[in-house]
Amino acid sequence: MIMPIDPVMIEGLHARISPQRVAELTARLIRCDTSNPPGGEQSIVPILTDVLVEIGCSVEIYEPTPGRPSVVARLGTGKPDRPTLMINGHIDVVPAKKGEWQIDPFGGVIEKHRVRGRGACDMKGGIAAVIEALTVCKEAGVSLDSDIVIHLVADEETGGTHGTNALVDAELVRADACIIPEPTEMHIGVAERGSFVADIVVHGRAAHASDPDLGHSAIRDAARVVEALHSADFNDPDHPLLGRPSCNVGTISGGTSANVVASECVLRVDRRILPGVSLQQALDSITSKLDALEPTIDYGIEPILFVEASELDSDAPFVQYLRHVARGRNGSADVQGSYLGSDARFLRNRLGIPTVLYGPGSIHQAHTPDEWVATDDLAAVAKSFVSIFTTFGNRLSTEEKIDARMQ
Numbered sequence: 001m002i003m004p005i006d007p008v009m010i011e012g013l014h015a016r017i018s019p020q021r022v023a024e025l026t027a028r029l030i031r032c033d034t035s036n037p038p039g040g041e042q043s044i045v046p047i048l049t050d051v052l053v054e055i056g057c058s059v060e061i062y063e064p065t066p067g068r069p070s071v072v073a074r075l076g077t078g079k080p081d082r083p084t085l086m087i088n089g090h091i092d093v094v095p096a097k098k099g100e101w102q103i104d105p106f107g108g109v110i111e112k113h114r115v116r117g118r119g120a121c122d123m124k125g126g127i128a129a130v131i132e133a134l135t136v137c138k139e140a141g142v143s144l145d146s147d148i149v150i151h152l153v154a155d156e157e158t159g160g161t162h163g164t165n166a167l168v169d170a171e172l173v174r175a176d177a178c179i180i181p182e183p184t185e186m187h188i189g190v191a192e193r194g195s196f197v198a199d200i201v202v203h204g205r206a207a208h209a210s211d212p213d214l215g216h217s218a219i220r221d222a223a224r225v226v227e228a229l230h231s232a233d234f235n236d237p238d239h240p241l242l243g244r245p246s247c248n249v250g251t252i253s254g255g256t257s258a259n260v261v262a263s264e265c266v267l268r269v270d271r272r273i274l275p276g277v278s279l280q281q282a283l284d285s286i287t288s289k290l291d292a293l294e295p296t297i298d299y300g301i302e303p304i305l306f307v308e309a310s311e312l313d314s315d316a317p318f319v320q321y322l323r324h325v326a327r328g329r330n331g332s333a334d335v336q337g338s339y340l341g342s343d344a345r346f347l348r349n350r351l352g353i354p355t356v357l358y359g360p361g362s363i364h365q366a367h368t369p370d371e372w373v374a375t376d377d378l379a380a381v382a383k384s385f386v387s388i389f390t391t392f393g394n395r396l397s398t399e400e401k402i403d404a405r406m407q
Contacts, residue, residue, distance in 0.1 A: 013136055013386045019379040022132040023115050025051070026378060027108030029091075029124035030117035036092035039162070041154040044091050045069050048152055051131055055138045057150065062172065068154040068162035072172065075134065076147030083146040083393045086175035086353070088164060088343055089127040090156030093119035100369040116372040121361025125373040126181025126381065127152060129360055133385030145393030149175055156343050159305065164343040168350055177318045178347050179388070181359030183366055183373070184336065186328045186381060189357030190319055191241045191337035192344060194309030196271040196282035200225060200290075202254070203298040206263040215261030219254045221297040222265035226252070228289045229269055236274055241311075241337025245272035247286070268304070272339065275309040282306065310345040311337075318354040321395045325387040326358055327380050333358065358384070 032044035045061060048071050052059050057073040071091070076082060096105035096118040103109050105118040115125060130150070137144065151173070153163030167173050182189065202222045207215025230249045238244055247269055254265025273282050283303065290299060312319060314335045326333040340363065347355040360377035 010387055010390060013140055013142070013390065014383045016136045016140060017132060017379050017382045017386065019375050021135075022128050022378045022382050023110050023375045025128040025131060026115045026120065026125045026373065027110055027117070029128060030108035030115070030119050031106055033106045034092050034119070035095040036155060036157045037095065039068055039092060039155060039158070041069055041091050042067060045071060048091070048127075051135075052150065055131070055134045062167060062170070064166040064170070065162045070154050070163050070167065071150070071152040072167070073150040073152075074147060075150075076144065078147060084149055084175045085146055085388070085392045086149045086151060086173070086178040087130050088151045088153065088178055088180045088347065088355075089123055089130065090154070090163065090343065091124075091127070091152050092154055092157050092163075093122065093124075094157050094367050096369070102370055105371075110375070113375050114372040115375060115378070116370060118371055120365070120371045121183040121359075121373040122363075122366035122371070123182050123359060125361055125378050126183065126359035129378050129381040130181055130385055132378075132382040133389055136382070136386055137389055142390060144389055146389075148389060153343065159307070160343050160346065164346050168346050173347065173351060173353075175353055177392075178344075178353050178355040179322075180342055180344055180355065180357045181381070182342055182357040183359055183361035183363050184338075184357050185362050186326070186333055186358070186360065186377065186384075187336040188319060188322050188326065188333045189338050189344075190314055190316075190335050191239070191275065191311035192309060192341050193242050193245050193339050194273040194275070194277065194345070195305065195307045195341060196273060196279065196286075196303070197305040198269055198271075198283070198286065199302040199304060200267045200269060200286075201300045201302065202265045202267070203300070204261065204263050204265070207261040209259040209261060212261050215263075217261050218265040219262040221299075222252060222254060222267055224293060224297065225249070225267055225290060225299070228293060229286065232289060234271075234285045234289075239274050239337070241314075241335070242274055242309075242339065245274065245339070247271045273309050275311045277309060279303070279306045307341050308345045308349055309341075310348040312348060312354055312356060316354055319356060322356060322358065322388070325391060326384040329380075333384075338363070
């Protein structure tokens with residue numbers, strides 16, 4: 001039988017959140033080196049399976065590619081008449097160069113109200129906060145009025161091919177809404193830029209360096225490409241949350257020797273894009289800049305990666321619901337956009353699932369040496385998830401109650 005949930009009961013559940021327990025689980029997850037590349041997510045699966053089974057979840061491992069497992073868990077009945085909230089979190093982390101760290105990046109150190117190590121905020125701390133919230137609900141004997149589906153996926157850091165994208169392709173993703181506990185400083189992320197990465201191959205003509213005018217320097221033309229593209233204005237519209245993205249020329253390689261006029265130079269560019277921009281449009285935005293150069297240059301372009309941008313309307317009912325129940329650092333959570341990408345694009349663009357980012361820690365700490373997350377943030381986000389898990393199935397009446405308290 002489902003227990004009625006009221007604000008007083010929710011506050012009582014909040015009081016049961018253990019900052020120490022959620023910090024210790026974060027540290028345990030950090031100690032599993034799940035660096036991607038190469039993609040070693042297997043080591044974390046037994047820990048996650050054990051804690052999820054302990055709180056009553058049914059758990060399956062989905063491994064579309066050998067060595068790239070994702071954990072798929074469900075808490076609830078699975079009946080079609082019950083609302084379903086999905087939590088999607090990635091278990092891989094970017095590699096850590098140990099010489100840049102003051103501590104062992106996979107040591108999982110807890111000190112000075114912080115948990116430190118690779119993945120602390122991106123995003124093992126967010127996963128631990130979700131598990132802490134469900135643990136508290138189980139300990140208190142709360143029967144939730146919605147199903148909670150948890151996808152802890154591989155491969156987010158290198159594009160999601162073996163993780164969320166594979167789950168979507170296999171038609172294993174069904175939910176009424178989704179939260180991804182990325183490090184958002186407890187804001188609600190509703191929009192993300194996309195990215196088009198390509199190699200531009202500039203062609204020249206080799207000659208002896210003693211008389212360079214007999215040749216045609218690909219490096220000299222490449223310099224003009226850099227000038228045309230790097231931080232250029234592509235006439236993108238101003239997006240209220242994502243600004244006006246441009247282009248970064250990130251790497252350059254060319255020539256064979258100082259005494260030879262370079263016959264080829266390769267530049268790798270990263271063009272950030274707004275929601276609704278297609279691969280062809282992103283490609284055209286670059287070629288139009290290069291084709292306008294005078295004198296003309298001889299070049300080819302080789303697409304490497306295309307990541308769609310995505311967004312959810314800030315006025316969407318799920319977003320407004322979360323603004324009522326999720327905690328921000330200074331009260332209710334604010335809506336924000338992200339210049340970075342996440343697996344939210346698969347869920348928003350391909351499946352139409354209302355999806356937001358919300359989690360502990362800052363993106364400014366993610367991917368950095370000595371990465372950390374504050375234990376206070378872990379506990380605060382765990383409290384938010386308690387509120388969400390206990391009200392999601394009845395969120396319209398919940399909004400009315402909270403509105404009444406705020407008046």
